[in-house]
Amino acid sequence: MDKEEILERSRRENEKLDERERDALAASGRMAFLVGGIICVLIIALEWKFRGRMPTEVWAVYASMYGTNELIQYFRLRKISHLIFALLQLAMAVFFFGMFFMSLVR
Template structure:
């Protein structure tokens, strides 16, 4: 196999995407996850301290974003791990949405 053939196979596998760009996006996604989760924990802690309850909206946004991300990863990669993480996030999204709606309707304080 010649150098050109190896490069052509690599281009086809990576769909002409720069591997450095893909790695940067991957690392950025991981950092965004950590920062987003940390901010949600801080906001939820402040909500408990000052308001005696947690505002479900921040968890709706966080879990909604990441359930969409892991669903996309599952569709693209077909890995069971991505599906399991998606299911966990979508369940938390549903729970936080139900809590948010219950608070809006006055069912809970």
């Protein structure tokens, strides 16, 4: 691959977003993920304290968020640890969603 091919590839990759916009998008995504996780944990803690029940639907949402994040990181970075955490979290999400669904049909 020569210099011109590398430059052309870089131009195509950067057509939609420049580096600053891409960095801002990544930072906002990380912050949104963090805030969403904190809210999920607060809902879980409050539900447990005041109603004495474990809100499986919130666990399903949180585990699916975290699992998806880890899965994307695995596809981008190819680190096996991300794949392991992704599979564990997504399995938990399916389990908690199943528990939530079973509580609905009872």
